[in-house]
Amino acid sequence: MPEVLANMTDEILRVEGLKTRFFTDEGQVNAVDGVDLAIERGDTYGIVGESGSGKSVTARSIIDLIDSPGEITDGEIWYRNREFADAVADDYPDAIDDDQVDLLRIPPSIRRSLRGTHFSMIFQDPQSSFNPSITVGEQIAEAVEVQQRASANPRSTRARSQNYTLTSMALGTVLQSKRYVTSASRERAIELLELVGIPDPVERADEYPHEYSGGMLQRAMIAQALAGEPDILVADEPTTALDVTIQAQILDLLDDLKAETGMTILLITHNLGVVARMCDRVGVMYAGEIVERGTLEDVFDDYVHPYTAGLLGSVPDLEGAGGRLQPISGNVPSLLDHEMGDRCHFADRCPKAMENCLNHPPEYPTSGSDDHAVRCVLAETEYDDEKALPDDYFVGTDRPAGDKHVGPDDRDEDDEERRHPPAETTGGEHQ
Numbered sequence: 056m057p058e059v060l061a062n063m064t065d066e067i068l069r070v071e072g073l074k075t076r077f078f079t080d081e082g083q084v085n086a087v088d089g090v091d092l093a094i095e096r097g098d099t100y101g102i103v104g105e106s107g108s109g110k111s112v113t114a115r116s117i118i119d120l121i122d123s124p125g126e127i128t129d130g131e132i133w134y135r136n137r138e139f140a141d142a143v144a145d146d147y148p149d150a151i152d153d154d155q156v157d158l159l160r161i162p163p164s165i166r167r168s169l170r171g172t173h174f175s176m177i178f179q180d181p182q183s184s185f186n187p188s189i190t191v192g193e194q195i196a197e198a199v200e201v202q203q204r205a206s207a208n209p210r211s212t213r214a215r216s217q218n219y220t221l222t223s224m225a226l227g228t229v230l231q232s233k234r235y236v237t238s239a240s241r242e243r244a245i246e247l248l249e250l251v252g253i254p255d256p257v258e259r260a261d262e263y264p265h266e267y268s269g270g271m272l273q274r275a276m277i278a279q280a281l282a283g284e285p286d287i288l289v290a291d292e293p294t295t296a297l298d299v300t301i302q303a304q305i306l307d308l309l310d311d312l313k314a315e316t317g318m319t320i321l322l323i324t325h326n327l328g329v330v331a332r333m334c335d336r337v338g339v340m341y342a343g344e345i346v347e348r349g350t351l352e353d354v355f356d357d358y359v360h361p362y363t364a365g366l367l368g369s370v371p372d373l374e375g376a377g378g379r380l381q382p383i384s385g386n387v388p389s390l391l392d393h394e395m396g397d398r399c400h401f402a403d404r405c406p407k408a409m410e411n412c413l414n415h416p417p418e419y420p421t422s423g424s425d426d427h428a429v430r431c432v433l434a435e436t437e438y439d440d441e442k443a444l445p446d447d448y449f450v451g452t453d454r455p456a457g458d459k460h461v462g463p464d465d466r467d468e469d470d471e472e473r474r475h476p477p478a479e480t481t482g483g484e485h486q
């Protein structure tokens with residue numbers, strides 16, 4: 056019996072075979088190409104990788120924030136929540152496995168109802184989460200109200216979802232003319248501001264976003280994300296734009312909040328120092344795939360994939376104190392379907408590429424921990440010099456790296472460069 060207990064896991068989220076594509080004028084972009092990951096309740100799970108590897112699209116797929124021309128084309132996203140599973144079981148029995156719900160087998164309207172209440176997301180740029188013409192306190196109070204209205208009728212997930220969807224749709228327009236609806240929600244907003252370490256929260260609640268510093272607004276965004284008491288907080292590069300000291304404070308805050316609320320965090324970053332500091336488990340992403348995953352120890356100490364080795368080599372200092380980088384040479388590959396080929400996507404940059412890397416590798420278990428898996432033939436074959444691909448094997452087949460974030464989502468390029476350093480500086484730019 057104890058053995059059984061020891062093997063019991065409490066996976067709050069399990070993603071299997073997730074594929075997300077963007078159908079652009081240039082072709083089909085395989086931004087997420089068969090991602091598997093499992094997140095334990097109360098853990099922080101890190102997804103790390105160079106710019107353009109598919110981290111954000113993975114996170115956005117999980118919380119259903121993929122817009123046209125993007126589409127989730129395959130996979131399962133199992134979310135464990137007994138109450139939610141019971142609520143949808145009658146209408147969508149195929150989507151249920153005991154206390155888990157496959158979010159891709161319930162209608163989008165119900166999926167969306169989970170946002171804010173079960174899943175929340177924070178971003179690199181807090182400005183994007185706030186309306187500049189409404190006070191911070193008022194906006195957080197509104198998030199509190201949305202949550203309260205959503206849970207007012209806990210018996211009906213359908214009512215709950217419609218409530219929330221309508222409310223969130225109305226946010227932009229209705230809110231303008233509305234003051235705090237109840238003093239209770241205002242009080243809760245102030246409590247939340249205090250919880251995230253905003254000094255003088257009563258006064259600051261009445262200030263507008265532009266009156267906040269970057270770090271303070273980041274805290275306010277976290278307060279807003281916590282208003283719905285989410286099970287899972289998805290944090291996409293939450294500290295990348297901040298200076299080192301503030302970055303450390305925000306990471307500490309997230310850790311404290313996690314301990315206090317028991318929430319689970321999915322943390323997206325290109326910075327292995329942040330992963331080392333925050334995460335229990337980690338998935339290393341490359342070209343739309345998780346190429347190595349496991350516990351922090353698996354990935355940092357017992358890594359198998361040369362890409363992981365390369366990333367670790369490009370970490371100047373795990374505490375983020377700066378220093379010289381050893382970049383992985385070469386460019387991140389195009390994710391255009393017709394350019395990807397059926398080989399290991401890292402082979403052209405890999406110092407250990409062999410003939411068998413010309414076949415696309417499956418995910419192999421390793422000889423180490425049960426959690427440790429690697430998409431690399433080195434998990435089961437020793438490197439053999441005799442079979443090495445010649446150095447110039449891929450010369451002339453290099454693909455352009457500058458094709459990320461194409462399409463309607465196009466952002467200002469300089470800005471993009473600043474926020475998302477190119478591959479050569481991965482891991483250290485923002486230290």
Ligand SMILES: Nc1ncnc2c1ncn2[C@@H]1O[C@H](COP(=O)(O)OP(=O)(O)OP(=O)(O)O)[C@@H](O)[C@H]1O
Nearest residue numbers: 077086106107108109110111112459460462464475
């Ligand atoms: N709206 C879009 N339209 C078309 N392609 C997109 C879109 N958004 C993302 N992509 C594609 O998906 C790929 C993965 O993008 P994603 O934003 O997930 O990368 P990332 O790992 O988060 O990188 P970064 O560190 O720069 O944020 C990109 O290289 C791009 O080709």
Ligand code: NI
Nearest residue numbers: 110111112291
């Ligand atoms: Ni991203």
